[in-house]
Amino acid sequence: MQCSVREYRKGVLNKIYFAVQQGYWKDPYIQFLVKAGERKAPEINRGYYARTEGLRSLMRQFLKLTHCACQIVNLGAGFDTNFWLLKDEGLLADVFVELDMRAVTSRKCHMIRTRSKLLEPVQASHGSEPVVIEDAELHSTHYHIMWADMRDLKQVEEKLGQVGLDKNKPTLFLSECVLVYMPLDKSNSLVKWAGTNFSSALFLNYEPVNMGDRFGHVMVENLRKRTCALAGVEACQSLETQKARFLSNGWEGAAAMDMMSVYRSLPADDLHRIERLEFMDEREPLQQLMDHYCIAWAWRDVNKIGLESIGFNR
Ligand SMILES: C[S@@+](CC[C@H](N)C(=O)[O-])C[C@H]1O[C@@H](n2cnc3c(N)ncnc32)[C@H](O)[C@@H]1O
Numbered sequence: 549m550q551c552s553v554r555e556y557r558k559g560v561l562n563k564i565y566f567a568v569q570q571g572y573w574k575d576p577y578i579q580f581l582v583k584a585g586e587r588k589a590p591e592i593n594r595g596y597y598a599r600t601e602g603l604r605s606l607m608r609q610f611l612k613l614t615h616c617a618c619q620i621v622n623l624g625a626g627f628d629t630n631f632w633l634l635k636d637e638g639l640l641a642d643v644f645v646e647l648d649m650r651a652v653t654s655r656k657c658h659m660i661r662t663r664s665k666l667l668e669p670v671q672a673s674h675g676s677e678p679v680v681i682e683d684a685e686l687h688s689t690h691y692h693i694m695w696a697d698m699r700d701l702k703q704v705e706e707k708l709g710q711v712g713l714d715k716n717k718p719t720l721f722l723s724e725c726v727l728v729y730m731p732l733d734k735s736n737s738l739v740k741w742a743g744t745n746f747s748s749a750l751f752l753n754y755e756p757v758n759m760g761d762r763f764g765h766v767m768v769e770n771l772r773k774r775t776c777a778l779a780g781v782e783a784c785q786s787l788e789t790q791k792a793r794f795l796s797n798g799w800e801g802a803a804a805m806d807m808m809s810v811y812r813s814l815p816a817d818d819l820h821r822i823e824r825l826e827f828m829d830e831r832e833p834l835q836q837l838m839d840h841y842c843i844a845w846a847w848r849d850v851n852k853i854g855l856e857s858i859g860f861n862r
Pocket residue numbers: 550551556560623624625626627628647648649652696697698699723724725726729730
């Protein structure tokens with residue numbers, strides 16, 4: 549069973565908003581997509597910081613490498629604000645597409661339509677004609693939100709075809725806490741389709757890892773009790789299984805790092821800044837949390853544009 553929209557909004561978004569309110573990173577847009585922040589322990593906030601900054605660092609590297617002449621496809625994007633944040637940094641991809649279930653895209657489109665701080669930047673990047681928001685979808689020059697059930701590959705292909713996604717253009721796929729909710733055969737088909745159809749592609753995947761140990765079992769059980777069954781947890785056993793899902797599905801190369809390693813590779817001055825935001829008396833809960841999430845990334849670079857060079861300083 550999928551996590552409900554309400555569960556996700558309550559579970560993830562409120563925590564992200566709380567971390568933003570504490571000053572971990574800047575996101576002037578999240579406040580328009582969420583009702584209230586939910587107070588969380590410092591290790592949770594640091595975990596969200598590593599996730600957000602880690603993924604954004606890889607996205608920035610891709611956008612700079614391709615001079616933004618590229619496409620970004622956020623699979624199961626939810627209420628992600630990267631379109632606005634990257635645009636503000638001058639990193640606007642030619643095409644930025646978000647896919648999610650209809651209940652989610654409908655809610656997000658409604659929020660964009662009714663909140664000028666969200667709509668105006670989309671309109672500004674579009675031109676004089678009004679941005680089209682209808683049928684739970686948004687279409688503009690650079691930014692598209694579309695609904696699709698990603699377990700249905702035909703539907704995904706059809707939707708992405710509608711916005712003219714170009715298989716010869718550098719393309720970044722992002723899935724953040726998404727594949728784990730899909731049955732493994734379905735997520736594998738999606739990963740394989742991306743890895744065999746696009747000549748220059750990068751896939752970024754943030755997910756649980758080390759789910760076979762005691763802490764992992766408790767995590768899975770807690771989520772199950774909240775009706776969030778992790779149908780694809782088998783791929784989340786280790787960094788090796790996370791890489792293997794790409795290497796056995798058409799990708800040329802893959803890498804994976806646990807979140808403590810990602811955290812330590814982020815800019816030292818920023819780490820110093822965020823570590824002074826909240827006092828943390830014990831380090832063990834942070835280590836435990838960070839050991840159970842990872843970023844895995846994979847590349848296919850037929851045209852040799854340098855995708856293999858994207859990664860973290862270790
Ligand atoms: C935990 S949320 C993560 C959302 C977002 N990526 C983030 O990190 O904030 C998982 C998202 O995946 C979407 N999702 C899960 N299975 C899906 C499917 N089969 N098709 C489309 N979206 C799906 C959910 O609707 C939800 O928005």
